[in-house]
Amino acid sequence: MLERALQKIAKNCCFLAIGLFFSHFALSANIDLVIQDQHGQALPDAVVELNQNNIKSAFTPKTVATMDQVNKQFSPELLIVQKGQQVNFPNSDNIRHHVYSFSQAKPFQLKLYSGQPKDPIVFDKPGVVVLGCNIHDSMIGYIYVADNDLVYKTDERGRVTLPATSSEVTVWHPLQRAALENKKIITINSQTQLLITINTSVPELRNTFGSKFKAQND
Template sequence: MFKRVLQRCVKNYCFLITCFLFSHSALAENIELVVKDQYGQQLADAVIELEQINKPYSPAPRSVAIMDQVHKQFLPELLIVQKGQRVNFPNSDNIRHHVYSFSQAKPFQLKLYSGQPKDPITFEQQGVVVLGCNIHDSMVGYIYIASSERVYKTDEQGRIELPLNDFPLQISVWHPLQTESLESKKIITINDKSGLVVTINTSSPSPRNTFGSKFKAGND
């Protein structure tokens, strides 16, 4: 009887040690990546996407994402979705908005409305969609449509922990204020577990030309 109890304790101990080592090993595979601008300032809301080279893309069904409008701002300012995902555009303000995009990935319009639009919009193609409002020119939002299920966003300190296991691995880095075209991504190859610092040249957003002036009367 004592022998069986001892054997069971040894097995449980070995199991716990194995779990600890596996967990420690898994954590050790994480790589910290920091994104900064050309002046050395950390960049929040940089999108990091792990490229799926020669792998078929078969995303699981996802719930409808929300791009709200609150206090004449898009909320969130940057929304990350998967290719084929639907997005709802509720208007939580007490004024009407006219949401539109001329972006190649998904041109569309939601003409003057308040409350809840009739249907969500499906974003079928990967890319970046810039949102505007033809009533309020200061409203700018972004929808990043990912082609990989492994996509992340840097925090307020411009940092992200990437769970990487295989090397070399390609990642893409994108930011809404980058000086490169919004359709461009910075491609980087990761060869080992050492930390990475990525620099993205940025600029202040330029004023946008809209045809919203004719809609503004009585709506502000």
């Protein structure tokens, strides 16, 4: 009788252990996001940021990021930094560039220069900063200033893996049809894989905002 009772207790403990294991596995499973355009094509370089309204990140960026200029293009085309991070703008071309942005998150100008600017620029507000060159219309770059360090970028397959604790994220892409300052808010429920569609368009060649420069330099 005692032996049967001990066997029953052992069996119940075994089931309990298995249940706890699978519960832990379910809680610890990562979340895979797949970002695509309206035609079902994968969207690499989509930025996914965890919404941390109720959590203050203790992360303090200390490294200086680099947005280079190579062959009349910004390199990289998309740079992700954290709020408060510095960005250096070396000019690796053998011609001068005039880098600027009129974006609300960080308006600035680096007037005609070559080589290394004197000081990096601090990006102290979260948001999207669109870069241009007042000399070369084809030079377009983007700096995504994240509000915390929980920010990710999709790979060539449009995929990104998030922590299991993610509940709400924002998604942004430089080719989105929505205003560049807008971010799509996604609520994550119990899915371990989620497909997200971003409507995109091929950007027209931007001018150099010459009228704004003229107004400022008359």
